[in-house]
Amino acid sequence: MKKDILICDDAAFMRMMIKDIVKREGYTVAGEAENGRVAIEKYKSLHPSLVLLDSVMPVMDGLEAMQGILEIDPLANIVMCFGIGEKATALKAIRLGAKGSLMKPFQADRVIEAVKEILGDPA
Template identity: 55%
Template sequence: MANGILIVDDAAFMRMMIKDVLTKNGMEVVGEAENGAIAVEKFKELNPELTIMDITMPEMDGIEAVKTIKGIDPNAKIIMCSAMGQQSMVIEAIQAGAKDFIVKPFQAERVLEAVKKVIG
């Protein structure tokens, strides 16, 4: 894996859970961010191969962060992650440029499936 994965979620335990699933499956996590604003800065700094992004966060939400990151790098690969029942946000995230979507609470297999689908 070229530049690894950036995990963005305002909940530290969610970042830890996602990181755990990825690292146990031989993937490298290069950074973490707790909101969209920090995610944009980390994206510029780390140039990750993939970003896994929560939607609902303080300061800058995931959808705004996706739009900003896509403005920096139109080829950025982003998977959104959010709780049940946010279908309208899912559609907005995909329209903003997200490649896939994981619903919380997630299964490890679903996270891996999405990652493999997006980065091959």
């Protein structure tokens, strides 16, 4: 089973930070997206094993992008990333089909824990 990740966040430094965390642990980064619309397009072309999806992005937010991805693949593995004060959005995302959630600011061990819960070990 492939274990590649699509990282979606409007902040380039956040994408880089997450990319560094997952690569250090041995996972492959399938691609990156800076907004929800790009996330859906990249999902269509890359079919990653997991999507780490920020909730707040321009053009199309994370919830809309998640719904678009789930229309393409109802079994898609999506972990939504939230800021403090977005508990209601986090709960809605889980109800709509997200397999997990991560709270910002990220802690490397929590990111890896969320990824391993879905994909298992990278090897």
